[in-house]
Amino acid sequence: MRHSLMGQYILRRLLQAIPLLIIITVIVFFLLKSAGDPLAELSLDPRITESDRLLKRAEYGVDDPLPIQFVHWLIGDDWYVRELELPASDTTFVAPNLCYGQEIPEGERVTLTLPNGTEQVTLIKNNQCYRVFYQRNDNKGILRGDFGMSLARGRPVLEVMGQALPNTLLLGITSYLVIIVFAFSLGIFQAIRQYSFFDNVITTISFILVSMPIFLVALISVYIFAVQFRKWGLPYLPVQGMYSVNTDYSVGDLIRHMILPVFCLAAISVAGYSRFVRASMLEVINSDYIRTARSKGLGERRITYVHALKNASLPLVTLMGLDIPFILAGAVVTERIFSWPGMGTLYIESLGRLDYTVVIAFVLMLAIAVVIFQLITDVLYAVLDPRVRYS
CATH class of the missing domain: 3.30.70 (Alpha-Beta Plaits)
Structure with a gap:
């Protein structure tokens, strides 16, 4: 019965998304067309x-x-x-x-x-x-299935985007894995050691990062880890492209080029999400059923990672699921600063050249991603919390 309701719910949400995508497409198309003659x-x-x-x-x-x-x-x-x-x-x-x-x-x-x-x-x-x-x-x-030809490049839009999309996915997925690992680790650590010295230090750093725009984080990172490290004679990080010039395009070289862009994409999100994890964990840890588990003699590690974390992660599922498309879109600024040949760089260049076929395809792809990940988030939330009803 529950699986039948889930199928009906997914179908209903997909049908509701169709007029939304049409409205987004119409608005973006006419706004870009009014910008001038390409x-x-x-x-x-x-x-x-x-x-x-x-x-x-x-x-x-x-x-x-x-x-x-x-x-x-x-x-x-x-x-x-x-x-x-x-x-x-x-x-x-x-x-x-x-x-x-x-x-x-x-x-x-x-x-x-x-x-x-x-x-x-x-x-x-x-x-x-x-x-x-x-x-x-x-x-x-x-x-x-035909998005037309790129006005600026004279090639099919899907071909142009197909060359840039894997680079953005590589950057975005890596950043998201870093966000999940560090946000939950820091949030749980802070909740267990509430008001300790480390909790206060991490909280201060989190507030500073959350208040900074991503381009400022990127520029400061370049100044410290590339410019100053080189002056100090320390191993410095590259800041341009995916590979160094005149190299064999090795995996190690790619990883070195990814460190700063991934750090910039992940830093602000880790700071914000860790605060949510901390608050959710504190609320759950102080609840009655956790005190009951302690009174029964369960180990603190089992209580934290088996009983508390599952319920504390419920609010984060919705928040992080909806942010996935925007983490990929947020790579626009980061890719531009680090000359990463991904969708962000392609979007900025196409916007500047009034290449509306590429820009509209980018916006439509982002809108579809939002709809899909919102649906996945709702289904995952219901799996984690059986109290949710699809009806």
Whole structure:
């Protein structure tokens, strides 16, 4: 019966997430589109002809009305034909690149496939211009698993993100494991030794870290562990990229490059979570059933790690589960400072270049991650606490 209710609950939550994702997508799409023309810089390059510029704008559909662009982003535009005119003065571009030097007779319609095989272009030469009917064959839309082409890089969005995502996952998962180990260890240690010297020291450091923005933690870490350690003649840590230049890309070199980014991502979260663990442990340790367990002669270690920790961790499950996507998103600043080639660096670069296809895909991925981890958190919470009812 309980498993049936769990299945119904998961299905209900997934259905509720669909309109939420649609709303997020619409808002982000129109906000980014209102930021400016991503292909405006083409008009500043004297090497690009008017025909080049017009065909590139037709390729990405940036001159279509915003609602039409949104529909094309959802379901693709491989069925849509755009009509434009190219000046005949640019025949040096039209002839070699579109029809391999062939002269198009006056008024004759010629249908061509571009060299990459992704677009169909129909040309009609008329007086001093070419009338072009342009249709793409490769843009299927996100509902068919196609997130389009990166405007800045000229490659599929999924391919661009696929190169950066593993690097961010490596950094994020490692940071999260460090957070779990140190947050629970420090929180339990502080709760057992409440108001001791070590408890006060850890509390002070935690308050300092929680009050600091992540970029400040990163800059201080670079100054101490890279700049000053090098001045003092101590082994210093690298601060740029994933590997050193002219190396064999060893695992040891990768770990050295990960130390500072992982520390910056984990430090603030460890400080905050350890305070929650401490407070929850103190509340549970002083409860009646723990005193009963002590009166029965159970060992202090068994009481702490078997009876107290399970109940004390319940509030942390929700908090940490919801923070997982934002720990990955928080890598945006850290990756930028340490030149880590992950999703954060890709996001900042794409935002600066108005590469809205990549930015929207990043935001949509983050929204989906929030929905999934929130659902996992709710299910895990119910597993740990049988009192929770799915109905």
